[in-house]
Amino acid sequence: MRIAALLLAASAYVLLAAGLVLMKKGIGWFGLRTPRDAVWRRALGIWSVGFLLSNAYIIPVTLALREFPPHLVAAFAGLAVIVMVLLSRAWLGERLRRSDALYVPVMALAIGLLSLSARAGAGGAGTPLRLAAAAAFPVILLSGVFVRGISGRGRAVLLAAISGISTGMIVVLMRVLVAGYGTRVGDYFGSPYLYLYLVFSLLAFLALQFAYKMDSLLRTAPVQFAASIVYPAICSILVFGNSIEPVQAAAIAAIALATLGILKGR
Numbered sequence: 001m002r003i004a005a006l007l008l009a010a011s012a013y014v015l016l017a018a019g020l021v022l023m024k025k026g027i028g029w030f031g032l033r034t035p036r037d038a039v040w041r042r043a044l045g046i047w048s049v050g051f052l053l054s055n056a057y058i059i060p061v062t063l064a065l066r067e068f069p070p071h072l073v074a075a076f077a078g079l080a081v082i083v084m085v086l087l088s089r090a091w092l093g094e095r096l097r098r099s100d101a102l103y104v105p106v107m108a109l110a111i112g113l114l115s116l117s118a119r120a121g122a123g124g125a126g127t128p129l130r131l132a133a134a135a136a137f138p139v140i141l142l143s144g145v146f147v148r149g150i151s152g153r154g155r156a157v158l159l160a161a162i163s164g165i166s167t168g169m170i171v172v173l174m175r176v177l178v179a180g181y182g183t184r185v186g187d188y189f190g191s192p193y194l195y196l197y198l199v200f201s202l203l204a205f206l207a208l209q210f211a212y213k214m215d216s217l218l219r220t221a222p223v224q225f226a227a228s229i230v231y232p233a234i235c236s237i238l239v240f241g242n243s244i245e246p247v248q249a250a251a252i253a254a255i256a257l258a259t260l261g262i263l264k265g266r
Contacts, residue, residue: 005067006115009076012060015053017083022050025091058174065175066182069242071252074171074232075114078107078255081225081262103261110254117247130239134172135196138165138203156215157223159207164227166204172235173197222260229256 026046064073082104088094141162145155173193181187188194211220233252236242244252 002067005064008060009064009068009073010079012057012064012073013076013080014083015060016057016077017080018087019050019052019054019057020080021084021087021091023047023054024050024088026050058170061171062174062178063183065171065178069236069240070168070171070175071233071236071242071244072114072248073175074168075229075252075255076111077225077229078259079111081259082107085262099261099264103258106254107258107262110251110258113247114251114255117245117251127239131172131176131193134235134239135169135200138162138169138200141165142203142207152214156211156220159211159214160220160223161227163204163208163211164224165231166200166207167224167228168231168235169200170197170204171232172239173200175240222264225259226256229259 026043026048029040029043029047061073085096085100085104089096141158144150144158145162150158173196176193177188177191177197180191180193208220208224211224229252233244233249237244
């Protein structure tokens, strides 16, 4: 089961990365003013497949959370960065950067160490008070966007961080649902945590769109990806009471730093 859970976590973020790249490839259908011809239909088809893949990732994530705590599952978001770089080259024709030769091996090594050190056992379901505190944090940060005097770039970075933290909360809340109901998905609808999960899904999406509009992808994406890896690790300790071994903490930090390095080099 341990190997299966690791493969599920890895496959989840491969799906996410492939979906994001396909959505980027087909995004042109939004701006096509010509009649809905073959070009429009092809672009829409590519974008739609990408949209489905990028949302289907939550299924293997849910199954992986049955065996491992949130910080181990979410750390595989680093794998999504590697896949995005490679698929961007293959499908979008984007050239590889010199920084990739440094950071991709670091990322791969860190994920390998994390996988080898992973132990089955996902911890508890967390207490409502601690979960509420974890959920309140990105909402409190959101108020900072409206503070006078903050620059447009500062707002963009803050929104990217909120998006990443909200993405981390998605994993945390899914862990709570799995701990309470297992794979009985129908029972999820009776839990308030499902609706909180949907709220954070929407917040993660909207915050990132506004961040992209305010500033460049090169400054916002690294913050978003790093926050989505680090916040579940914090919640894993403070909310679920899991312990993180030194090698795991070092691997998670290396994944976050390599994510920043890869994306800032683009």
